[in-house]
Amino acid sequence: MNLNKIAYTALVAFGAAIATLVISHGLSGTRAGATEPPRAAPISREELARHNSRDSCWKAIDGKVYDITAYIPDHPSREEVVLAWCGKDASEGWHNKRPGVAHSGAASRLLSGYLIGELEDAAPPPPAAPARASxxxxxxxxxxxxxxxxxxxxxxxxxxxxxxxxxxxxxxxxxxxxxxxxxxxxxxxxxxxxxxxxxxxxxxxxxxxxxxxxxxxxxxxxxxxxxxxxxxxxxxxxxxxxxxxxxxxxxxxxxxxxxxxxxxxxxxxxxxx
Ligand code: HEM
Structure with missing residues (x-):
């Protein structure tokens, strides 16, 4: 291989390395800028438990995890009522905002906007509660x-x-x-x-x-x-x-x-x- 060929090969390799760097930087920049979609990987109960305060309040409801931190000030009940379930499986509280009374359809639609992922090893959601005796x-x-x-x-x-x-x-x-x-x-x-x-x-x-x-x-x-x-x-x-x-x-x-x-x-x- 003559000197010209060696210089040419080195130049091509250098160019390819620079291009890889530019592309990967560009991609990671794009990801950081986008709104975070719900995670693909399930969220563990340990991680859920770490978000147990007003500053970061996650709740698991029927196997899905929601970050409702931003909603706490708007919730219509006393704050303690919703705070008590931060970091926990809150399905029980969600289906019984008052004993035997579930949240409305409007509340469910609101909740879905706070979804961040699935709970790891979640039990299958309970069958719909039978209607109470009329x-x-x-x-x-x-x-x-x-x-x-x-x-x-x-x-x-x-x-x-x-x-x-x-x-x-x-x-x-x-x-x-x-x-x-x-x-x-x-x-x-x-x-x-x-x-x-x-x-x-x-x-x-x-x-x-x-x-x-x-x-x-x-x-x-x-x-x-x-x-x-x-x-x-x-x-x-x-x-x-x-x-x-x-x-x-x-x-x-x-x-x-x-x-x-x-x-x-x-x-x-x-x-x-
Ligand atoms: C899991 C723990 C929760 C408990 C114990 C709880 C409890 C309550 C209570 C006591 C009320 C007021 C009384 C009533 O409407 O009859 C209420 C209303 C309401 N809550 Fe919750 N709540 C919880 C979580 C949430 C979450 C996570 C959301 C939405 C992101 C939410 C949305 C609403 C809405 C929109 C209302 C108005 C009434 C309705 O649409 O059902 N709540 N909740």
């Missing part, structure tokens, strides 16, 4: 299906909107989804009585307990088979804090009426998927 059945009244004439499959899956009006005033306007005969995504689009808009009341307003109770009604119905709307005829089974219960303004039967109005109107929007 208060109507417990009180010896006819089953809701008979009372309302609802046979399974009578109403198609989809989004519904309905309202309750009385003496010219719209009092309850609701939107809800039916999925496999179960109610989900219940939302109040309108909640008023005697000229007061209950959806805009501040939490310290004297009448706010009424708003909260209506929300408890929606939470209660979330995930229930449609015919269990008749449970609302016994509001004491559904709503806590009956002291704040103000006669005519909260009548759970208005919610039954608004839901049935929606069903009578038919599907407002077909399911997206």
């Amino acid at each position: 208060p109507a059945a417990a009180a010896g009244r006819p089953d809701g299906r008979l009372l309302l004439g609802l046979a399974p499959g009578t109403y198609l899956d989809g989004r519904y909107r309905g309202s309750f009006l009385d003496r010219g005033e719209m009092q309850v306007g609701m939107q809800f989804d039916l999925r496999d005969g179960r109610l989900t995504a219940l939302e109040y689009r309108h909640l008023a009585y005697g000229g007061i808009d209950y959806l805009t009341l501040a939490e310290d307003a004297p009448l706010y307990p009424v708003t909260r109770q209506y929300r408890q009604v929606a939470d209660y119905l979330t995930g229930k088979p449609l015919h269990q709307i008749v449970d609302l005829y016994q509001p004491e089974q559904v709503v806590t804090d009956l002291d704040g219960y103000t006669g005519a303004s909260l009548r759970t039967s208005k919610v039954i009426s608004a839901i049935r109005d929606g069903l009578n109107r038919g599907v407002y929007q077909w399911p997206k998927e």
Whole structure:
């Protein structure tokens, strides 16, 4: 090999080394700049346990791990309630924000935004809890299906909107989804009585307990088979804090009426998927 050939080979090797360096630097720069996607590798229980404070709060829920640090100040309960589950398997707390009452569909959608990965060696998620015995059945009244004439499959899956009006005033306007005969995504689009808009009341307003109770009604119905709307005829089974219960303004039967109005109107929007 003559001198020229040696110099040429060395130059090519040097160029290739520089190119490799530039490319790998460029790639690592790109990765650091991107938003961190959920991790591919499972998160160990030891690592989960290290994130057990307000400064870094991870929770495992049904085998998935969420970093909810940023959400803590916005959570609607007292802070201690959510902090107590940081660094732990919080499935129990998540499915029982109050005994027997799970978080709403809206809360689940919010939660999914905080997903960071899967929990290592997670037990398979528990089967969906069986619906609690209906208060109507417990009180010896006819089953809701008979009372309302609802046979399974009578109403198609989809989004519904309905309202309750009385003496010219719209009092309850609701939107809800039916999925496999179960109610989900219940939302109040309108909640008023005697000229007061209950959806805009501040939490310290004297009448706010009424708003909260209506929300408890929606939470209660979330995930229930449609015919269990008749449970609302016994509001004491559904709503806590009956002291704040103000006669005519909260009548759970208005919610039954608004839901049935929606069903009578038919599907407002077909399911997206
Ligand atoms: C796992 C521990 C948790 C416990 C014990 C807990 C408990 C509670 C309590 C006591 C309430 C207020 C009472 C009520 O609405 O009836 C509440 C409401 C709520 N929580 Fe949590 N929570 C937990 C975690 C979370 C997480 C991780 C999120 C979301 C990232 C969340 C989102 C919400 C939302 C949006 C509400 C309003 C009502 C609803 O949509 O269900 N919570 N929770």
